[in-house]
Amino acid sequence: MSYTPNLLLQNVNPVGGDFDGSDTVDIRIADGTIIEIGTDLDSKDRDEQIHDAEGAYISGGWMDMHVHLREPGYEHKETIETGCSAAAFGGFTEVACMPNTNPPIHTRDVVEFIKKKAEDLAVEVHPIGCVSKEREGESIAEMGDMKEGGAVAFSDDGDPVYNSQLMRVALEYSSMLDMPIINHEEDLKLSRPGHMHEGKVSARLGIDGTPAIAEETMIARDILLAEFTGGHIHVAHISTAKAVELVRRAKANGINVTTEVCPHHFDLTDEEIERRDFDTNVKMHPPLRTQEDVDAMIEGLADGTIDAICTDHAPHAIEEKEVEFIYAPNGIIGLETAWSISVKRLLDSDVLDLQTLVTKFVDKPREILNLDIPKIKEGATANLTLFNVDEKWTFDKDRVHSKSKNSPYLGETLKGRAEAIYNKGQFEINEI
Template sequence: MLLKNVKPVSNSHKVTDTVDIRIKKGVIKEIGSSLEADKKEKVHDFKGAYVSPGWMDMHVHLREPGFEHKETITTGCEAAAFGGFTAVACMPNTKPAIHTRDVVEFITKKAESLAVDVHPIGCVTKERKGESIAEMADMKEGGAVAFSDDGDPVYNSQVMRIALEYSSMLGVPIINHEEDLDLSRPGHMNEGKVATRLGLDGTPGIAEEVMIARDIMLAEYTGGHIHVAHISTKGAVDLVREAKKKGINVTTEVCAHHFDLTDEEIEKQKFNTNFKMHPPLRTQEDVDAMIEGLVDGTIDAICTDHAPHAIEEKEVEFIYAPNGIIGLETAWSISNKRLFQTKKLNLQQLMDKLVYKPREVLNLEIPELKEGVKANLTFFNTDEEWTFSPQNVRSKSKNSPYLNEKLQGRAVGIFNKGQLVLNELR
């Protein structure tokens, strides 16, 4: 096929005039201006949209196996494609948990024919109980790219020490849900003025920071790679920044909603449970710190923590609702609004957070935008206004704080594994 009128953005391309891309058998055969299609080629005109190597979300919950009423691997990948992601890494809090090689291989097999690459993250501990190390080496051989007990922290420091020692041997990161449970529970939102006004138990930022400090010290001691999941507080960013300066092997990610929304939304939106997630929405000072961390490189990657829940699970009183929101379909619009439109990051810097760093953290092959390589591409714009209506939700669940909101900029398609997916609005 011939993909017409795209503006390339990558490490090897500055944003230039539009070009055409010829693809044969899934491989980029030619990049040039005003290419002519032969009779057998399908032509798709992208009308000046940008094209980059395919984006990756390194933190999603696909819910399968065990919670298919919330999401499946297929519907989760449909949501990912609509959001512009050609790859995702899925967390192991499934049922059964991803704590053995057979579950890892079940997921990769299920995703083989889909346009989105799915990389399973295995459990650190058996059944995510935090007691004994899971079969990490066997899972890695089966396709696991990292290890985490996400949803719960690896609470026992000795278990985390052993996990980090394994990580250094296996060459994979340990991704920890950074939370001191004794400090945080039974919090339902950020501890602060808003929680006090609303009469809700709060989760203080220090509950996140204490666990991050422990993990940084253990990573320094063992030489293992600790990856801080869904960072959310200014203090946490400061800890990671200082650890990186010391040369400690620590990386981190931030969810799009954590550099966009604050805890005040819970009051404004009258306890709308689609604003309940964990870590919770924090303060404006924390939001500003997330953006600063992205700008100075402290925060490596942008992710979503895409966490689908069925309507009946979220439509309850705020304190009884589960934590989590969907995010795959809206992450680019939020990043565009908060980072590109405000000139905090240019497109190449944004691609570093969406294309390169997630794969570097997980030691995955990085797609390139050049002739002779397999086509793994995301097509997107920065100016199109659109509404994230229920009809445009590709996820099986609809628990989003952005539902029915007008957004700017969207992914218009992806190409991966020989498949072109065009994202038409409904």
């Protein structure tokens, strides 16, 4: 860790709020608080570190509201420390971690354990508590107690809340706590034992597929339950065209529904499985879908139907992924590459302007989770990400900060990266 309570950032271009990235300013931080924003600021404090960012953009710190840190229980895949290192390299100052750990995050003591493990790290970790005890889908977990301990939402992610009555009760309870239910949208009877998207490619390859309707039927159910209860349903890692349309219509009807999308779902299609000769690093759930679905993700981001960009960062050990495709676990790491993929697919293609793209990383995840949104203004706590949109760099294994290496982007030359983060009085510069 690098404690830097006093810092002068020179020649940065702020994005967010009243800033559109066109103005170059200096930002002075003292004791972790932004105390001055201006031009040609000089350091008068010998204890003040100076960092000339040479025209880099700066925004409020990015947040990933959907990661798997694996600890407790699966530290061979990832730990809270290594996961936060990957997050910092990717430009994230805050993450929300899913509860499919061992033990699961289903009681206050596990919530507090995770908060304690992360308290000295530059990246803030927000635990997401289970909907059901032991993630077994039978009875409601102690939601109020977990909120008191620091939980920010509830989910049984990794599996859906399959029992409709349980979901109804969960939505009713969580609405009293003003917190969302995040559901892994999957009708298990329709989806399993699928190993990829069900369609032309799966038929050609002879692999059992998961049809799009397995996601869509569960989303339709949850939208109706949200309407009935008045609760807030958040659709995790949306991936199909009809799913986006379901959310779009629900929002138009005033139902409290939000959603997120992963970069791989607006970048890659199921054809990658054939093209890459069954590389297990393109096996995830929801699976990679068709080009029509990818186009729908991009359209949903453009019109605001899809609120936030997340990664569903899902580390697995090398030996777990180096097996036949049908036996490999689902999931890929994504914290370190999310910005670059978003620049390629959304910014460079003029789908989103820079301000709007930044809100998908900064504002929207926190709005959904009812967290404070970091601001670039005098008197605000410094929670910042420095980044660029044009630097080319190669994502090789030496630049993987996660404990696991299961990424489809390994070895690729990417464009745009996070240069540094500042949070909790710590300044971390990403060297490449």
